């Protein structure tokens with residue numbers, strides 16, 4: 012007779028966890044348990060309480076009620092340091108690295124190995140230890156690289172290395188794949204399997220329902236601060252999860268409506284930014300959604316930023332509705348009719364300490380201001396309308412943008428530009444970090460704005476989004492436009508092929 016399987020050993024119990032922020036009950040009596048060596052997925056709509064629950068476990072927030080039992084003992088977690096001492100480490104939804112420091116300095120920030128006497132850092136030991144951790148993650152960056160110079164995927168591995176530096180038993184990953192391309196996601200999954208093999212238990216928060224079956228053991232659904240259910244992977248089909256998360260059926264994920272494709276409204280000729288973007292030429296028509304695909308680093312974000320006046324151009328011209336806007340600064344670009352949703356909402360998309368109202372109204376200020384100042388009634392109406400249209404979850408339009416959940420922050424960034432009546436929308440990963448219900452909503456709004464005659468340029472690392480929404484797809488490869496593909500009959504495989512080798516598959520001589 013065998014006893015219970017080792018996989019059933021419960022390492023962590025969270026019992027009756029509640030947390031309130033002002034008027035918002037973020038968590039309401041949530042139970043959660045984690046077994047030794049399991050990957051436990053946590054899902055739920057934006058604002059459901061996922062990050063809050065994990066921030067309580069990692070000592071960032073204190074619960075109002077409830078208890079945490081770790082390894083059989085009652086745990087007192089009052090600060091992130093307490094959590095680290097107990098072996099609990101978290102990689103946040105938004106990165107928290109110091110950009111000007113080296114990789115090794117970031118990994119050991121605050122716990123640098125010292126030499127001879129306090130205050131003198133032993134760089135040799137630190138770099139060697141960092142190299143070991145990076146090696147464990149098959150990460151090709153050097154301990155002495157400056158973090159600023161890394162790509163998003165590499166930064167994320169550095170974050171994980173940092174978490175592992177404390178010999179963690181529990182690793183929490185809050186939306187780890189949001190910023191990664193397909194290949195990098197595969198690599199992350201290998202790392203997760205490896206860590207699991209080394210006995211690390213992993214909590215994994217994500218909105219990408221398709222990816223769980225590859226890595227998850229169990230899955231817990233939160234809705235409105237409450238735990239709805241915990242399922243095994245076998246029980247958890249996508250339909251069931253969506254219903255459980257939303258509490259209702261979600262209609263079509265890509266509600267794209269046919270739009271009349273009109274005259275070209277954006278013409279780009281020979282646009283070049285160093286070697287990051289080389290000789291990019293294309294047209295975008297009114298009513299058209301142009302998908303931009305390519306691997307991370309292929310030049311997608313550079314293209315978006317170059318159009319919006321955020322990169323120094325070496326060559327090329329940009330015409331918006333016939334007007335030469337080459338080299339215009341962002342402010343002029345907005346006036347000429349560009350809207351821009353950047354990849355990095357925390358850094359560029361939002362003023363986190365300003366209210367939701369201020370953020371939404373920002374690009375519309377010229378329209379709702381007079382020589383006497385901003386028309387605050389119009390500003391309020393604008394913000395109110397967008398909150399309703401995008402179902403933004405906030406206590407009021409006066410709440411600071413930084414207090415909203417990650418996905419709701421993303422909606423505010425989109426709302427800004429939908430409110431601003433722009434002619435060409437540049438969207439860099441518009442649905443990143445957004446839950447299924449809100450995603451469908453965002454895509455509906457994108458489709459609607461194309462029908463209203465806008466041109467939309469949409470970057471996404473997630474090919475079903477491109478295939479579901481675009482009329483045409485540009486595939487970038489090492490800074491160049493490698494293919495301009497019509498959507499009819501287009502497959503993921505064909506895009507991936509061009510994105511990875513830079514050209515269409517040769518017709519093999521049979």
Ligand SMILES: Nc1ncnc2c1ncn2[C@@H]1O[C@H](COP(=O)(O)OP(=O)(O)OP(=O)(O)O)[C@@H](O)[C@H]1O
Pocket residue numbers: 032033035036037055056057058059060061062063064104404405414415416417418419444446
């Ligand atoms: N520091 C804070 N101050 C005020 N309210 C907060 C704070 N942090 C979270 N909240 C609120 O608590 C609720 C739960 O937020 P949480 O960030 O846990 O959601 P989430 O499930 O992680 O969502 P997402 O998928 O968008 O990341 C939200 O209504 C959010 O606005």
Ligand SMILES: [Mg+2]
Pocket residue numbers: 061062063104185416417418
């Ligand atoms: Mg979150």
